[in-house]
Every structure is written in structure tokens, then in C-alpha cells.
Amino acid sequence: MGDHSQQRILMGNEAIGRGLIEEGCTLAAAYPGTPASEILSSVSAFAKETGTALHAEWSINEKVACETALANSMAGRRSAVAMKQVGLNVAADPFTRAVYLGVKGGFILIAADDPGPHSSQTEQDSRLFAHFAKAPVFDPSSPREARQMVAEAFALSEKYEIPVVLRPTTRVCHARQNVSCRMPSARPQKAAFEKDPGRWVATPQFLTELHRLLNDKLDRIAREEAFAPILIPGAAGTRTCIVASGVAYAHTSELLDALGPEGRVDLYHVRLAHPLHRPFVEELRRRYEKVLVLEETDAVIEMQLGACGLKGRASGDVPRQGELTPDVIEQILRKFLDLPPARAALAAKRGTRPSLCAGCGHRAAFWAIRETFPKGIFPSDIGCYTLGMNFGAVDTCHCMGACIGQGAGFYHAYSAGGSQFPTIVVTIGDSTFFHAGIPGLINAVSQGAHFILVILDNGTTAMTGHQPTPQLGVRADGSAGRKVFITEIVRACGVRHLRQIDPYDVAAFTTALKEADAFIRSPEGDIAVLIASHPCVVDRTARQTQSVFAMEITDGCIGCRVCIEGFECPAILFDEEKQRAQIDQDRCIGCGICVHVCPSAAIQAEGGKS
Amino acid sequence: MKQQIVVSGIGGQGVLFMTRILAESAVECKEEVLTSETHGMAMRGGTVISHVKVGPFTSPLIRMGEADIGLFLHAGNREVHQGFLKPEGIIYMNAPQAGSAETMDATAIARRHGAPVIANLVLLGFAIRRGGLFCDAATVEAVIRRISPPRQLDLNLEGFRLGLSSCRSGSEDSL
Numbered sequence: 001m002g003d004h005s006q007q008r009i010l011m012g013n014e015a016i017g018r019g020l021i022e023e024g025c026t027l028a029a030a031y032p033g034t035p036a037s038e039i040l041s042s043v044s045a046f047a048k049e050t051g052t053a054l055h056a057e058w059s060i061n062e063k064v065a066c067e068t069a070l071a072n073s074m075a076g077r078r079s080a081v082a083m084k085q086v087g088l089n090v091a092a093d094p095f096t097r098a099v100y101l102g103v104k105g106g107f108i109l110i111a112a113d114d115p116g117p118h119s120s121q122t123e124q125d126s127r128l129f130a131h132f133a134k135a136p137v138f139d140p141s142s143p144r145e146a147r148q149m150v151a152e153a154f155a156l157s158e159k160y161e162i163p164v165v166l167r168p169t170t171r172v173c174h175a176r177q178n179v180s181c182r183m184p185s186a187r188p189q190k191a192a193f194e195k196d197p198g199r200w201v202a203t204p205q206f207l208t209e210l211h212r213l214l215n216d217k218l219d220r221i222a223r224e225e226a227f228a229p230i231l232i233p234g235a236a237g238t239r240t241c242i243v244a245s246g247v248a249y250a251h252t253s254e255l256l257d258a259l260g261p262e263g264r265v266d267l268y269h270v271r272l273a274h275p276l277h278r279p280f281v282e283e284l285r286r287r288y289e290k291v292l293v294l295e296e297t298d299a300v301i302e303m304q305l306g307a308c309g310l311k312g313r314a315s316g317d318v319p320r321q322g323e324l325t326p327d328v329i330e331q332i333l334r335k336f337l338d339l340p341p342a343r344a345a346l347a348a349k350r351g352t353r354p355s356l357c358a359g360c361g362h363r364a365a366f367w368a369i370r371e372t373f374p375k376g377i378f379p380s381d382i383g384c385y386t387l388g389m390n391f392g393a394v395d396t397c398h399c400m401g402a403c404i405g406q407g408a409g410f411y412h413a414y415s416a417g418g419s420q421f422p423t424i425v426v427t428i429g430d431s432t433f434f435h436a437g438i439p440g441l442i443n444a445v446s447q448g449a450h451f452i453l454v455i456l457d458n459g460t461t462a463m464t465g466h467q468p469t470p471q472l473g474v475r476a477d478g479s480a481g482r483k484v485f486i487t488e489i490v491r492a493c494g495v496r497h498l499r500q501i502d503p504y505d506v507a508a509f510t511t512a513l514k515e516a517d518a519f520i521r522s523p524e525g526d527i528a529v530l531i532a533s534h535p536c537v538v539d540r541t542a543r544q545t546q547s548v549f550a551m552e553i554t555d556g557c558i559g560c561r562v563c564i565e566g567f568e569c570p571a572i573l574f575d576e577e578k579q580r581a582q583i584d585q586d587r588c589i590g591c592g593i594c595v596h597v598c599p600s601a602a603i604q605a606e607g608g609k610s
Numbered sequence: 611m612k613q614q615i616v617v618s619g620i621g622g623q624g625v626l627f628m629t630r631i632l633a634e635s636a637v638e639c640k641e642e643v644l645t646s647e648t649h650g651m652a653m654r655g656g657t658v659i660s661h662v663k664v665g666p667f668t669s670p671l672i673r674m675g676e677a678d679i680g681l682f683l684h685a686g687n688r689e690v691h692q693g694f695l696k697p698e699g700i701i702y703m704n705a706p707q708a709g710s711a712e713t714m715d716a717t718a719i720a721r722r723h724g725a726p727v728i729a730n731l732v733l734l735g736f737a738i739r740r741g742g743l744f745c746d747a748a749t750v751e752a753v754i755r756r757i758s759p760p761r762q763l764d765l766n767l768e769g770f771r772l773g774l775s776s777c778r779s780g781s782e783d784s785l
Contacts, residue, residue: 009633009643034650119650142644142668175670176633176645251669326673345674349689351657352620384654463651570655586717586726587622 010179012143012172017042019150024187027072029065032464033084034119035173036112056476061435062087066094075191077105085113096133102161106154115297115323125298130165137165139245139273143177171247222275234264241266244294251326276304358571359591361534365503366393372513373423379406383429401436408449424451431461445494450520458536497528548590549605556602612665613744618691619683621653624730629660634753635745636664646670702737728769735773
């Protein structure tokens with residue numbers, strides 16, 4: 001790995017991380033979320049590899065990440081913040097104002113969208129968000145281009161003192177491609193914050209002028225030749241064209257080639273999706289009779305083109321939801337070009353749904369919760385533990401931290417008029433609790449809600465690839481940080497009933513749930529918090545600290561399927577021929593929890609050595 | 611050279627590692643390469659697929675009916691992902707029973723060596739031996755040496771060699 005000018009296979013997120021290091025970023029902050037998670041870890045890895053000094057952090061949430069990076073930019077230094085698309089909702093407040101106030105050191109906000117969606121709670125288009133916030137937004141079509149756009153975005157940001165959005169999608173973030181890498185250019189950037197209260201404090205009296213300046217910047221950016229869409233010409237004199245951006249451009253370019261002579265129409269590659277190059281809009285109207293716009297996920301370019309007669313989402317020629325896969329685009333192209341439709345693909349069977357890992361501590365906690373409160377209401381949240389829905393232990397999942405507010409809301413709904421309320425057991429992961437759970441907990445305590453909050457503490461942000469939480473005391477670069485303990489936070493939120501238990505001890509955890517229920521229903525009771533602590537079993541070193549049992553299912557199995565449907569451990573399979581459960585020894589990690597699950601006591605554990 | 615490959619499995623079987631090996635092997639062969647991977651929730655035991663496109667492509671995704679080769683680590687995925695294959699495309703399948711595809715019990719072979727997790731490398735070795743892939747055994751072995759974590763290297767190489775030297779249907783008669 002010594003020669004850095006060589007081609008390397010990089011994932012889109014790694015290419016972005018590499019670009020940030022090569023272009024002299026001095027601070028990068030992020031909160032993990034698919035499909036953006038690998039950006040910050042690559043920044044740390046490439047900084048180490050190239051001996052680059054920068055501050056890289058896993059922030060507690062996207063709002064804090066954005067604010068931290070903005071201040072570094074105000075001090076004149078190149079900065080970046082990375083998140084998934086819904087993270088931009090969390091960072092909306094600092095971001096929208098930052099566009100008015102502008103920046104000093106180049107500032108890039110990377111918001112990774114997830115058309116489909118593959119691993120998200122919405123399909124929102126961050127380019128539309130950038131349009132609303134009046135920020136320029138780049139729309140890369142490949143890892144290589146995403147890396148290149150990092151350089152362009154920093155330069156644009158500094159030229160106009162404006163925050164710039166880089167919006168990759170899942171198919172760019174999680175694509176791999178050979179990308180040429182070089183060593184970072186030396187770029188001394190000493191912190192130099194210049195006080196300017198009319199700008200950095202900007203009370204309402206300053207804002208109309210700042211807004212005018214912003215509009216003026218956008219007008220000038222819209223006339224920058226560098227961001228004119230690139231024409232890939234078709235047949236001479238064609239009056240038909242396709243305007244495409246992002247990975248939809250990559251698919252379209254390949255499909256037009258595959259169509260041969262029929263595909264020889266003009267193709268425009270839009271790289272800066274907002275503000276759209278203004279002379280291009282005029283040229284398009286002048287030159288073409290038929291225009292098709294292909295972009296993900298909403299009609300951002302189409303809206304700016306504003307011309308009637310366009311084929312796109314408004315005309316119903318492009319689906320208004322879902323991913324524009326090559327197969328979807330092929331159908332659109334064939335219709336647009338008056339070609340016969342492609343042969344219909346065979347209907348595919350649905351795949352296997354994901355499930356909590358064999359031995360996951362969350363499964364043990366969920367089992368005890370559902371068995372103890374069969375009529376309970378179970379608000380939950382975002383992370384691996386959302387998979388508790390597979391076996392009835394999760395009733396809601398909304399957005400980061402929402403479950404605590406929902407727990408309080410369900411309590412107020414049921415207790416209105418003094419009626420008996422069901423036991424509400426809220427489950428939230430440790431990282432999600434840090435991210436957005438704390439204000440909800442303070443509010444629930446101060447508003448007198450009664451529910452049980454179980455914080456599923458596996459010591460990591462497991463779903464997105466094991467980023468550290470503040471409780472771990474490890475920073476993004478691996479150095480030690482001060483530990484912030486969940487127990488201390490919970491007490492400081494005003495909670496008086498707090499227990500910390502390993503859910504692997506099913507009996508003790510069940511007892512704690514019953515005591516918590518008694519507390520919330522007592523005259524002095526309000527919110528009971530249980531911290532269910534068991535390390536994530538994906539972490540092999542953590543696993544070495546736990547006992548391993550040899551699991552077996554005896555002839556006592558009556559094939560009732562409780563362990564399959566009610567517990568859903570991927571290491572327990574059902575043998576349809578013999579009509580009984582069996583252990584998949586390849587996947588079983590010997591946690592022994594399923595012994596508590598079998599109503600016929602047919603699951604047996606032997607041994608228990610560490 | 612143009613070759614489109616789908617790698618199909620369930621989360622935890624090592625689909626991503628196989629994808630990386632194929633991508634790095636393409637670079638070793640001086641070919642352009644684009645891949646697309648499944649990350650996030652599906653990695654927790656759900657169905658996952660990678661697309662690998664070797665040659666001058668611009669899109670990271672393979673259209674239905676366009677893949678030349680399928681490497682299937684999980685037999686249950688046949689009905690989910692076989693639509694990606696061309697009519698003349700070849701599927702190398704990890705399954706206990708021989709079927710219409712080029713089938714071998716990679717998991718059983720890996721398990722007999724005490725490491726079911728290397729079934730992915732066994733299947734890759736098998737596919738290389740059958741000769742359908744764009745690269746040869748020496749190239750892949752060099753890549754495995756370069757990108758394996760040090761403590762996993764010997765096991766990975768062993769898995770790959772087991773696949774290379776085994777014949778169809780999972781028997782190890784030829785060993």
C-alpha cells in the first residue's frame with residue numbers, strides 16, 4: 001500500500017473519505033447510518049495511512065456533528081459532515097441557517113440518500129432539501145465521480161462562502177470501483193475566527209440582506225460554465241434528448257449503448273443538480289422536441305426545467321416512488337423511444353428476512369418482555385432491535401429517539417379519564433438513547449408519564465458497523481475519550497427506579513420487569529428504567545467472556561414451533577419431515593437462552609464453559 | 611473482457627468478502643470493475659446480493675437476465691435471484707443435493723475442516739476450477755493473500771484450495 005498514486009478498489013463511501021483527506025479537510029464529523037456509515041471510518045483510516053492530522057469524530061447526533069463542523073469552517077478551515085438522508089432532518093436547524101450566513105473554510109454536507117429504500121424510514125430526496133435550503137448540491141454517479149466532486153465542492157464552497165451538499169445514493173455509496181489515489185496536498189489552515197456579529201449572530205434585521213446575498217450567489221453559481229451539464233451526443237441533428245443525474249445517469253448511459261442505433265439520442269449528464277445551469281435550461285427549450293428527465297428520487301431537475309411537455313415524474317412517465325433500477329429505466333427508455341417493451345422478468349420469490357443474530361442479548365430481553373406483559377404496548381426504535389417486530393416484541397418504530405415520546409403519549413392516551421393503562425415497555429438501543437432519547441426522557445419524567453423504559457445496551461452501534469458510543473470511551477481514531485455513563489444520565493433525567501441487568505439472566509430480568517411494573521403503578525411511581533446490558537455477539541472478543549453451552553433438542557420436542565415463531569433464533573430450524581425443531585450447530589453460539597423458551601422442556605443445554 | 615456476476619447469499623455468509631476478492635482480482639487482471647453490495651439491516655441474516663461487473667461498464671447494477679455467472683451460497687436464494695442470469699448463464703451453487711446447476715456442498719466441506727464460515731471460499735475455488743470465471747486460481751490466491759486479515763489468512767487459503775481440488779456434489783474423493 002506504499003504507492004498512493006495507484007489505482008485502488010474503493011467503495012463509494014471510501015472514495016468520498018479519501019477525497020476529504022486528499023483535499024485537506026481538517027475536521028470531519030458524522031453519525032452512522034446506512035448508506036453513509038463508512039465515510040467517517042474511511043476518513044480516519046486514510047488519515048492514519050497518510051499521516052494526516054485532522055479531527056474526526058462520531059458525534060452524538062447529526063445536529064451536533066453539523067454545528068461542530070460549521071464552527072471549524074467559521075475558523076477558516078475545510079470541514080465536512082456526513083450522514084444518511086434522515087440525519088439531515090436532525091441537522092436541519094443548523095444547516096438551513098448556515099446557508100444564509102455562509103461559511104469560511106470549505107464546508108461539505110454529505111447526505112446519502114436511499115432510494116428503494118433499502119435501509120431507511122423514508123425515500124426523501126436530499127437534493128430537494130438542498131433546494132429548499134437554497135444550497136448547491138452535487139449528484140455523483142459513481143465512486144470515482146463522488147471523489148472528484150469532493151474537490152469541486154470544497155472549491156465552490158470557498159469561492160462563494162456557501163455550504164455545499166454532496167448527495168450520493170446507496171448505489172454510489174455501496175458500489176466499488178477502481179479509483180486513483182494520491183497523497184494529500186499540503187494546505188496549512190490555521191484557525192482564524194474573525195468576529196462579525198452581523199453575520200455570525202445575524203438577528204432578524206440582518207437576514208433580509210443575507211438572504212439577498214444568498215440569492216445572488218445562487219444566480220452566479222447557475223451561470224458557472226464548469227457546472228453546465230455535459231453533453232454525450234447521439235445521432236447528428238437529433239431533436240430528442242435525455243437529461244439524467246446520479247446513478248440514473250450511469251444506468252441510462254449503459255442502456256443507450258445496449259440499445260444500439262435506436263439509443264443514439266443526446267444525453268446530458270447533470271452533475272450539479274441545484275442550482276441548475278441557467279443557459280442549459282434555455283438551450284434545452286431551443287434545441288429539443290422530446291425531453292426525458294431521469295433522476296432519483298424526486299423531481300428536482302425537472303422542477304427547475306419548468307417546461308411543459310417534458311417527460312418525467314409530472315407526466316407519469318417515471319415512477320414517483322421506488323428506486324430507478326436499470327430494469328425500471330429500460331422500460332421508461334423503451335416507451336420514450338417508441339421501442340417494444342423488454343421481455344417480462346420472471347416473478348422472483350421474496351428473500352429471507354433479516355433476524356437478530358443467534359445469541360443476541362436483545363432477543364433474550366424481548367422474550368422476557370413479551371412473556372411478562374402479553375398485553376403490553378411496545379414502542380421501539382431504530383437499530384438491530386427493530387427486528388424484535390418479527391416476533392411481536394416491537395409495535396412501533398418511527399424515527400431516532402421517538403419511542404420515549406411515544407411511550408409517554410400512549411400512557412397519556414390510555415390514562416385519560418382515569419382508566420387502567422396497559423403496561424407500556426419502551427425499548428431503545430444505547431446509541432439511539434444518546435442520539436435523541438435524552439430530551440424525551442426528561443420530558444416524560446417532568447410530564448408524569450408511567451412506563452417502563454428498557455435501554456438495550458450492547459455497548460456499540462451494531463446495525464451500522466460497530467461505531468463506538470460515548471459510554472465506550474473510544475474516539476473515531478481509536479484513541480481514548482472520557483466515558484459518559486448511561487446510568488448517570490438516566491438518574492440526572494430525574495428517574496428514581498433504575499436497575500442494570502444482563503438479559504441473559506432471564507429469571508432475574510423477568511423479576512426486574514415485574515418490579516418495574518409494580519413501581520410504575522405505585523402511588524409514587526412514574527418511570528422505571530432497566531438497562532439490559534449484554535455485549536453485541538458480533539464482537540468476537542466480547543463473546544469470549546460468555547459461557548458456551550452445547551445445545552440439543554431431545555425427543556421431547558412436540559413440534560409446537562414456539563421456538564421458531566415466538567423466539568426466531570436463526571440457529572433453530574424446523575425439520576418439516578420429522579416435524580420437530582433442530583439446532584443448526586453451524587450458527588448456534590451456545591448462549592443457552594432457548595432453554596427458557598421450550599414449553600416441553602425439550603431444549604437442553606450441557607456444559608457452560610467459557 | 612466483459613463479465614457480469616451475481617453473488618447471492620444470506621447475511622453472515624461472506625458475500626461481501628467474495629465480492630471484494632472478485633473486484634480486486636479484476637484489477638489484478640487490468641480490467642475495469644464496478645460492484646454493488648448490500649449493507650445495513652439485511653446483513654443480519656437476511657437475503658443479500660452483490661453485483662460484480664468486469665469490463666467497460668458504467669452502471670453498478672446488473673439487469674434481469676444479463677448475468678453470465680451466479681455464485682449462490684444459499685440454495686434458498688435460487689428462486690429469488692436466478693432471474694438475474696442469462697438463459698445460458700451458469701450458477702455455481704452451495705447446496706447439499708446436486709441439482710441442475712453446478713452444485714457442491716461447500717458448507718459440508720468447510721464444516722469438516724472445522725470452519726463453516728469458509729464455505730464462501732470453497733465455493734469460489736470450485737467456480738474457478740470449473741473455469742467459468744474471468745480470472746485464474748493464481749490471481750485469486752494472490753488477492754486472498756493480500757486482503758485477508760492475518761489471523762484468517764491460512765484458513766481462507768485452505769478453503770479456497772479445498773474448493774479448487776474438490777469435484778462436484780461435495781465429495782472429497784479427489785483430495
